[in-house]
Amino acid sequence: MPLPAMLRARLARRIAFWIFLNFLVVEALVLVPSVLRQADRLGAQLRQVSTAKIDWLVAEGQAGSSPQLLAAVQRLRSSSMLQDIEGAALYRASSGERLGGFGALPRLSGVQASRNRIEGRWYPLRGSYDAVWGPESLGGDHLLVMRHEASSIRAGLLSYTLNITLIVLGIAAFLTLITLVVMQRLVIGRIVTLRDRLVLAGRALASGATSNPETLLLPPGAADEVGEVEQAFNQSFLTTAAEMERRQVAERSAQQEQERADRLLLNILPPPIAMEMKRGRRTIAETHADVSVLFADIEGFTALAARLPCQALVQLLNQVFSAFDQLCERHGLEKIKTIGDNYMVVGGLPLPRKNHADAIAAMALDMQAWMRDFRSPEAEGMALRIGMHCGPVVAGVIGTKKFIYDLWGETVNIASRMESHGLAGRIQLSEALARRLEPRFQVQQRGSLLVKGVGAMTTYWLEPPAPAAPGST
Known part of the structure; x- marks a missing residue:
């Protein structure tokens, strides 16, 4: 059976859908961690650039007090330094108290950063990345959270995700197709043929065209469960066709007698009265x-x-x-x-x-x-x-x-x-x-x-x- 004809069968479409869905689920279990790792790598690259500047500030002695550190970080926004800094907030590392900030405040608070001991967090929908530096980098009791504009990196991540998704879809489609071809030969094609013969047999029985039932029988199939169903269909149809033929002969005879009785009754009585008499x-x-x-x-x-x-x-x-x-x-x-x-x-x-x-x-x-x-x-x-x-x-x-x-x-x-x-x-x-x-x-x-x-x-x-x-x- 050609692929387009096979996919017209509802059973084949359902099987194809669930096979494809299962492959997608399996591939998604691999895809999601891969995308998260790629996001961490891109965020780490962005943080490394800012870390180099922060280390330079500390080495130059510009991070002594809180006001000095904030002023020095704010100077990093100049065109000659870092253009992707949108804002920053300085916290006391021990208590999470906010000491100051400038620009767009990061969404990641000092308490969250200190409690979870994280170095940064993505906010994909806003196209931003909040990087964190603690006392081990700044010295003293300072914790700095800096908000970076990361739309270009987000575009790279989306491109990476799209490429991986297309590969996953291609693999799932290929595996689904191979599985369908095998199942078509073993199950689907035979079930569709059985369905078609059942429909033809039903129409033949309904119309009384059962004079040559052998033309509707299924050829001998494999020795499996589907083959047993095919054999049962052949036996049942032959028995039903023979019984139908016998009943048709009896019904035609009874119908002729009934028509003669009805014509006689209508010659005697008006039609509505005759119908009442026939109802008893x-x-x-x-x-x-x-x-x-x-x-x-x-x-x-x-x-x-x-x-x-x-x-x-x-x-x-x-x-x-x-x-x-x-x-x-x-x-x-x-x-x-x-x-x-x-x-x-x-x-x-x-x-x-x-x-x-x-x-x-x-x-x-x-x-x-x-x-x-x-x-x-x-x-x-x-x-x-x-x-x-x-x-x-x-x-x-x-x-x-x-x-x-x-x-x-x-x-x-x-x-x-x-x-x-x-x-x-x-x-x-x-x-x-x-x-x-x-x-x-x-x-x-x-x-x-x-x-x-x-x-x-x-x-x-x-x-x-x-x-x-x-x-x-």
């Missing part, structure tokens, strides 16, 4: 406060039944009712049932619908229009009588065998009476439904009608829309 609900009875009910009856069907053969009669009735079924779907209405030559439709259930009255009226007009245009030798003398009403109903499923979805209530009875008391080729509707349809539909009052079980009712005819005038748009 056996008693379904719901009150719908506002629906529209339509009954249609074929006038002259009894005479047709007397003169037509049974086969021709059934074919004719099937042709008419199939056309009505298509109109039901077009207008979004629910066919309830057919009884002989009677056809029942409802709008506004099982799902509520605001314009159910308009939809039932439009279907009634389309049914009459279809019947007028229907041409068949056997259909001579056929006419359609339609009645409609709106109001509340109770809807539900009755029975446990050969069950049907049906409606009950006075609204259903009145709609049935509107049909039975109507005329062939006409659409009779109640006053409640007529008020809803006006003025979007053309209705005409028929008059008062004595309805069985209800009494006198004012009924209306639903008229087809007037033909458009020539040239109108």
Whole structure:
């Protein structure tokens, strides 16, 4: 596996990171002491230059008293002496008492220098170095701390540190690369291949494409732990593929049976009611406060039944009712049932619908229009009588065998009476439904009608829309 491809594997990147980090830690344990030793060497070189001047002052007798020593050290700041002295402080060595100073005071105090017995201290962030001379160099009870400007030496130290760091990074990267190459051949490459085959096997099982499982098996590997995992994968995949194939055959058979049962159920019940039945609900009875009910009856069907053969009669009735079924779907209405030559439709259930009255009226007009245009030798003398009403109903499923979805209530009875008391080729509707349809539909009052079980009712005819005038748009 090429290096770029290997590093695209998350496992390889993690291993590379931790190997590289471990090498860096080991190298850092060597780098830090080396940098500190280099800093001490550079600080010692800076201190040696100032020590030579301090020794000269002492030899010349200019360090007798504290004021004389401070004045002599201050003269060292001249351009002819030392240019990197930023300031100094003189302390009593025995007590740490500050006796005087000039310029920028050192950050290292006399007490710290005396207690820790140090010769100097770096302050890298401030670019300064505080050097210390005690009584052994100055004589008397004096301790001198002198602050040096050391930015140039700090730059040298940074350069040294950068060079060492680059060498460490190069060594760590090289060792990491060598280790990765070896591990790729022994572990990583085989694990990545196993991962890829697992993904392909999972997709094949998920999609059911297990007809040729041998193409996804891993080749025989080395006799180690990874090889054992590869062998276990091959055995497991072959077993799973065989079981999957057996289940797919059984599921396809069960699915076909389920689809046939679902289609039969949807032919009997509305989809929402069918879903309730499939969920296990056996008693379904719901009150719908506002629906529209339509009954249609074929006038002259009894005479047709007397003169037509049974086969021709059934074919004719099937042709008419199939056309009505298509109109039901077009207008979004629910066919309830057919009884002989009677056809029942409802709008506004099982799902509520605001314009159910308009939809039932439009279907009634389309049914009459279809019947007028229907041409068949056997259909001579056929006419359609339609009645409609709106109001509340109770809807539900009755029975446990050969069950049907049906409606009950006075609204259903009145709609049935509107049909039975109507005329062939006409659409009779109640006053409640007529008020809803006006003025979007053309209705005409028929008059008062004595309805069985209800009494006198004012009924209306639903008229087809007037033909458009020539040239109108």
